[in-house]
Amino acid sequence: MSDLTIPSDGSEMSDLTLRESDVYAETPELHERIDRIGFWLVGGATVMFFFSFVFAYFYLRSLDSNGLWRPAGVDPPTAYGILIAAALALSALAFLYAARVARQRGRGWGLPSGVALLLGLFACVAQAVEYAHIPFGPQSGGYASVFFGWTVFYVVIALISLYRVEVAFAAALRARGEEDGAVPEGLTPAAVYWAFVAGLGVLSWIILYLV
Amino acid sequence: MTGTVSARPLWRRLIGFNLLWGIVLGIVGFYFGWWLGHQIHAESLSFFESTNQNDVALMLGYVFALVGFLVGLGFLNYPLSRMRGHRATQAEKEEGGVGRYFTLCTDHKVVGIQYLVGIGFFFFIGGMNAMLIRAELLRPSPQLFGAGNYLTLVGLHGTMMMGIMTSGILGPFANYFLPLMIGARRMAFPRVESLTFWLLMAAGAILMTTLLFGGFPTGWTGYAPLNDEANYGFDSYIFFFALVGLSMTLLGVNMIVTTITMRAPGLTWGRLPIFCWGAISTALLMVLAAPVLIAALLMVAFDRGVQTSFFLSSAGGSPYLFQNLFWFFGHPEVYLLALPGFGIVLELLPVFARKPLWGYRIAVAGIVGVALLSFFVWQHHLFVSGLNSSLRPFYMFSTEAISVPTGLIFLCGMGTLWRAKIRYRVPMLFCLAWFFNFFIGGASGVFLSDVPSDVATHGSFFVMAHFHYTIMGGLVFAFFAAIYYWVPKMFGIALNERLGKIHFWTMFISFNSTFAPLFALGLMGMPRRVVTYPSNLQPLNDWVSVSAFVLGASMLLFLANVVYSLVIVRKPAPANPWDSHSLEWQTPTPVPLENFDRQPVIDSDPYDYGVPPVPVPLPPPAEAPAPG
Amino acid sequence: MNEPNHMRRIAIIWFALSVILTPIVVAVIAPTLPPGDATSAADNQLSDDTLLLGIVTPIAVAMIVYFAYTMIVFRRRGEPTEEGPATRDNRAVHIPWLVGTTAIVLFLATFGTVELADAGAGGGEGPEPAFKMTGDVLPVQVIAQQWEFTYRYPTYGGVETAHLELPVDKNVEFHVTSLDVIHSFWAPRLGVKADANPGVDNVAFVKPWQEMSFDIRCSELCGLWHGYMFDTGQVVSESAFEEWIHEQQRTFAPATKFLPKYSTQYFPEPERRAG
Amino acid sequence: MGPIWARVTVIGAAVVVLAALIALYVGNLVTEPPTVSATPAAAHEVQLKLKTEPAVGPQGANAPWVSYLVQNPEGKWIHSTIYQVPANSLVHVTVYQFDSDSGLRNPFLSQVQGTVGNTMTVDGKTMQAIPPEEASHTFAAPQMGLIVPLRGVPEEAENPCEEGPCSLKQAHETITFTIRTGKPGRYRWQCFVPCAAGFLAGFGGPMQTIGYMDGFLEVV
Known part of the structure; x- marks a missing residue:
């Protein structure tokens, strides 16, 4: 269809339209704004996703169908829970710090984002190891269902969220030796989002292990 | 349409990141996942041997098929490059020519056309299933399909329509025209935009594979615990809807961010075209409702694959959990089918009525009001389920309250028509039909929201008639209005007006003659999704079936129009055939890659039609466009 | 320009049609509707349907008359295009409209609740019914x-x-x-x-x-x-x-x-x- | 865009391909198991011989699934569940039951209903009901008022049949009963025992697939 061209007639344009003006300019501020609002919305979607599991938790708990919500012995090991929650919280703090350093000095965000990445991955691995040492299986009633469903998909979402942490770290590695200008765009929104996801992880620890 | 066609030979052009390799790697991925799933042996999964149906293998197959498909299309190139520390770039290298339509393309206009064709394809399949369903119901006892295949057909029709058509207007038209309407050069996340389209196509293909695995007996609602019990054909339903949900969520995020951040100078919220309000209200519902669906489906996948008991009341779960989660998504879902229709109709009326949109503010209030209220009504789907009988009056009220903001939309339409100079072009006919259909849909909705009346009609053909009036009469009529209206801009060629009018009248009349009798059938005691019915209902059912075939034929008429106008005649359309004042019609046809060569500056809303009133010294004469 | 008073014409047509049609719908058609009145629950449903039909009929007539009238009277054929008046809003219309629709909705929900309170109108109410039959x-x-x-x-x-x-x-x-x-x-x-x-x-x-x-x-x-x-x-x-x-x-x-x-x-x- | 004849040819080819695909699709959906007639025995009397196998084996598409089979008038065992019987006649049904018990979910269905005399014979013994936990399958057509519970082969039986084709030399129960057919019509029949191993509630797979545990009695 590339042979088809219709010249647009300038006279058809109404007064509402194209006016001699500045050229398009996509500033870094615009990109930062896009990332920020995008992350807020994705954050909203993430909340609704986990809201379903929170709802399942409290709903099934209140129904206790057939007395099988949580039979005796269905208790996840507390030590793992604390370990995972702590690793997530520290990872979020490290990445927030990285964003702050990058914003203020334009460099030096590499080490803290590397730490954040490691801690985040550590939390995910610890979760996998916990499954191997857990005294119940997914068949063990309502609580066990919610526990496995929630934690598995939390790990999936955490791994996806760690993408931006890795990007920041990789950008730092590549920028070694350069003086300035290599700060990846949207580092601050990414840090806020990762802190948000890690916060959801801590929240799941509170609900699944403590409540 | 811009760019040059590559001079390389065809076989060289087929090598690279494109649909072909997406399909090849998708199939490879499927078999890899399938093989992997069969390597998993666990005590708790031993029953797969006696079922001959390894759900885990099938699910892994779908996961890896999706990964392979996206890799083949080139979606991992950019993230991998960033993970290796490269800087962000705004666009992929644009290849010219037809090849752009078969790959990851970051041009929102290409994505819009991809959506239009892709959705049209699945709409055709869904519609064909409807024809087969009606063919089966020509007689009171099964004659064509077995009871099981009939249920699969019903499920495929419902799921395809409810899944694919949610993006029916946002996909093609908002992707194409929202950036043009707000004076932007691109969407905020162009790669994500392309991803939403390809996810939807992958989802549709996955749903069709259910036929290879025995189909599924649950209809589009997929209620637990029937979904746990179903054949492994149900796994394709899970993946279909989860991918559709993901696609919707990303589409919604993209729409909202684009509208917030990329508006041209001077385009204040009060000047935003009403179609964009419809699009972002829909987008908001998508962002907040679709993740709940994804979560519910993943719970089903867990119940089927690893033996959790989310929905088994005998093992600590509850089927009500699924119903609550599903309808918490499901009710916003039906509004995210309806809301873009509101936007389209109100956007097009002023153009053909040659008047400004009457009551812009209340139209926005109506659209946003419907969107917000839709989160508080989901339990009306559970009026006879035995849940929360003391909350019924509340849900009855909240459901009926939806008619207040919907009424505002009608008021705006009526105000716009008042003393207008109406031109009956094809898009206008579809818009006016929308009011008729949606009124019937809405009024029957009031019957369904009233609990005593609902007890008689719940789960019957009455409900079926109601939601076909709102969704088919609302969304699909708006969809066709949008096609006839915007195709001259998208392709530079207008659809044939005379064929369009024939299409409209065939479709409008056969649509009403198909679905109006279903109200009566429902009241007379015909439940949904049954393959048998009492023989005294046969005359009415036959009438409906024959009307439905005419309705199907009207769709073929439309296809004939498309082929005739776009392929055979190819008469170039004027740059602005409707004399619209909206920004998208001020661009040249075809729209250049960068949309605008200069930054547009907006100084009014796009509805400045009409003759301004002559100033009169005395108070103006009463011209209240009040309805009767 | 000698413009007739469109609104008065619409109102007259609407009134005449409603006065004729509404009693027919309520008194003749509604009683024949399924599920009939053979039981208490069916009767609840039927009276609810009857009331809804009684309210929907005049509204539907209003819609059809208004749209049909405007579509016929304000139609234009062919080019060149005439433009309509550039009226954009009228608060005197949409405030009463809003009040009216809200009132109707409140009334319907109240009536539905009254019918529902009669032992749940035949609907399943779960293990602890909010509205029940007492006695034997x-x-x-x-x-x-x-x-x-x-x-x-x-x-x-x-x-x-x-x-x-x-x-x-x-x-x-x-x-x-x-x-x-x-x-x-x-x-x-x-x-x-x-x-x-x-x-x-x-x-x-x-x-x-x-x-x-x-x-x-x-x-x-x-x-x-x-x-x-x-x-x-x-x-x-x-x-x-x-x-x-x-x-x-x-x-x-x-x-x-x-x-x-x-x-x-x-x-x-x-x-x-x-x- | 090429010349018009090229475009029209392409469109024509697309229409043909599409029509072929639709035909394939519909053809795939209308297939069902073959209809097998009962063997005539006397005037207004026919003989219907069925067997149930715990796993249908290579005769079916799903080897591990439990299934009914039927003997056609030539004496050959056919894997089908659509049986044709004459109207207003007596149908003498013999079921060779090779499967072990699964137990009825609703014990009410353990009583014989709708046969001539409301009884059946199990290995020659006349019975009115069986203990519900011993039921292996039912032969039930609710619209005909017919319910016949089939007793399972005991766990400890010698030479059990694990997978079809099962021969009458292997452990089985022989159940006979007679039904009187009425008006012509297509009546569905099904099994009520949750016998589909590996499916939730024992009711997926073979229990929801015509040709295994569900079928039609075509009364003509």
Whole structure:
């Protein structure tokens, strides 16, 4: 269809339209704004996703169908829970710090984002190891269902969220030796989002292990 | 349409990141996942041997098929490059020519056309299933399909329509025209935009594979615990809807961010075209409702694959959990089918009525009001389920309250028509039909929201008639209005007006003659999704079936129009055939890659039609466009 | 320009049509609607439908008259294009409109609640019904399974039958439950509809007012034979019912001894997936 | 865009391909198992011989699934569940039952209903009901009022049949009963025992697939 061209007639344009003006300019501020609002919305979607599991938790708990919500012995090991929650919280703090350093000095965000990445991955691995040492299986009633469903998909979402942490770290590695200008765009929104996801992880620890 | 066609030979052009390799790697991925799933042996999964149906293998197959498909299309190139520390770039290298339509393309206009064709394809399949369903119901006892295949057909029709058509207007038209309407050069996340389209196509293909695995007996609602019990054909339903949900969520995020951040100078919220309000209200519902669906489906996948008991009341779960989660998504879902229709109709009326949109503010209030209220009504789907009988009056009220903001939309339409100079072009006919259909849909909705009346009609053909009036009469009529209206801009060629009018009248009349009798059938005691019915209902059912075939034929008429106008005649359309004042019609046809060569500056809303009133010294004469 | 007063014309047409049509709809058409008024629940549903029709009819007439009038009177043919008046808004219209629609909605919801308060209007209300029948009731358990309804009469020794019979002029309390997936017990002429959920006791009330036979269908998709899950029940005189139920007790004595103790819900094994 | 004849040819080819695909699709959906007639025995009397196998084996598409089979008038065992019987006649049904018990979910269905005399014979013994936990399958057509519970082969039986084709030399129960058919019609029949191993509630797979545990009695 590339042979088809219709010249647009300038006279058809109404007064509402194209006016001699500045050229398009996509500033870094615009990109930062896009990332920020995008992350807020994705954050909203993430909340609704986990809201379903929170709802399942409290709903099934209140129904206790057939007395099988949580039979005796269905208790996840507390030590793992604390370990995972702590690793997530520290990872979020490290990445927030990285964003702050990058914003203020334009460099030096590499080490803290590397730490954040490691801690985040550590939390995910610890979760996998916990499954191997857990005294119940997914068949063990309502609580066990919610526990496995929630934690598995939390790990999936955490791994996806760690993408931006890795990007920041990789950008730092590549920028070694350069003086300035290599700060990846949207580092601050990414840090806020990762802190948000890690916060959801801590929240799941509170609900699944403590409540 | 811009760019040059590559001079390389065809076989060289087929090598690279494109649909072909997406399909090849998708199939490879499927078999890899399938093989992997069969390597998993666990005590708790031993029953797969006696079922001959390894759900885990099938699910892994779908996961890896999706990964392979996206890799083949080139979606991992950019993230991998960033993970290796490269800087962000705004666009992929644009290849010219037809090849752009078969790959990851970051041009929102290409994505819009991809959506239009892709959705049209699945709409055709869904519609064909409807024809087969009606063919089966020509007689009171099964004659064509077995009871099981009939249920699969019903499920495929419902799921395809409810899944694919949610993006029916946002996909093609908002992707194409929202950036043009707000004076932007691109969407905020162009790669994500392309991803939403390809996810939807992958989802549709996955749903069709259910036929290879025995189909599924649950209809589009997929209620637990029937979904746990179903054949492994149900796994394709899970993946279909989860991918559709993901696609919707990303589409919604993209729409909202684009509208917030990329508006041209001077385009204040009060000047935003009403179609964009419809699009972002829909987008908001998508962002907040679709993740709940994804979560519910993943719970089903867990119940089927690893033996959790989310929905088994005998093992600590509850089927009500699924119903609550599903309808918490499901009710916003039906509004995210309806809301873009509101936007389209109100956007097009002023153009053909040659008047400004009457009551812009209340139209926005109506659209946003419907969107917000839709989160508080989901339990009306559970009026006879035995849940929360003391909350019924509340849900009855909240459901009926939806008619207040919907009424505002009608008021705006009526105000716009008042003393207008109406031109009956094809898009206008579809818009006016929308009011008729949606009124019937809405009024029957009031019957369904009233609990005593609902007890008689719940789960019957009455409900079926109601939601076909709102969704088919609302969304699909708006969809066709949008096609006839915007195709001259998208392709530079207008659809044939005379064929369009024939299409409209065939479709409008056969649509009403198909679905109006279903109200009566429902009241007379015909439940949904049954393959048998009492023989005294046969005359009415036959009438409906024959009307439905005419309705199907009207769709073929439309296809004939498309082929005739776009392929055979190819008469170039004027740059602005409707004399619209909206920004998208001020661009040249075809729209250049960068949309605008200069930054547009907006100084009014796009509805400045009409003759301004002559100033009169005395108070103006009463011209209240009040309805009767 | 000698423009006629369009609004007055529309109002006159609307008024005339409404005055003619509304009584016809309410008095002639509505009483013939299913589910009829053979039981208390069906009567609740019918009066709700009648009221809704009475309100919807004038509104529908208003819409059709308005749209038809504007579409005919304000139509224009061909080019060149004329433009309409550039009117954009009129607060004097949309405030009354908003108030009017809200008032109608409030009224409908109130009326619906009043009808609902009459023992739930035949709908399933779950294990703790908010609206119930008091006094002398006959409990009947409806057990749905893939793919047949069976019925238990707990006050007659818990006998289970394959058919449903009810005595006339007696309050009936249905306890609907399921043994496997979700079904829905729907007896259109009785005006009863209640989902059958596994492990849930869904209670619905009805008082049949006349002797008749009625259809029963499953109205929630429940698998392969969903379309075949139908049956016919009877409302009979009190004495005929007593005779029938005692005959059932005799006929089904061999099966009755195997039945579990009457319970509002059952969790039979096996429920899970297993080898 | 090429010349018009090229475009029209392409469109024509697309229409043909699409029509072929639709035909394939519909053809795939209308297939069902073969209809097998009962063997005539006398005037207004026919003989219907069925067997149930715990796993249908290579005769079916799903080897591990439990299934009914039927003997056609030539004496050959056919894997089908659609049986044709004459109207207003007596149908003598013999079921060779090779499967072990699964137990009825609703014990009410353990009583014979709707046969001539409301009884059946199990290995020659006349019975009115069986203990519900011993049921292996039912042969039930609710719209005909017919329910016949089939007793399972005991666990400890010698030479059990694990997978079809099962021969009459292996452990089995022989159940006979007679039904009187009425008006012509297509009546569905099914099994009520949750016997589909590996499916939730024992009711997926073979229990929801015509040709295994569900079928039609075509009364003509």
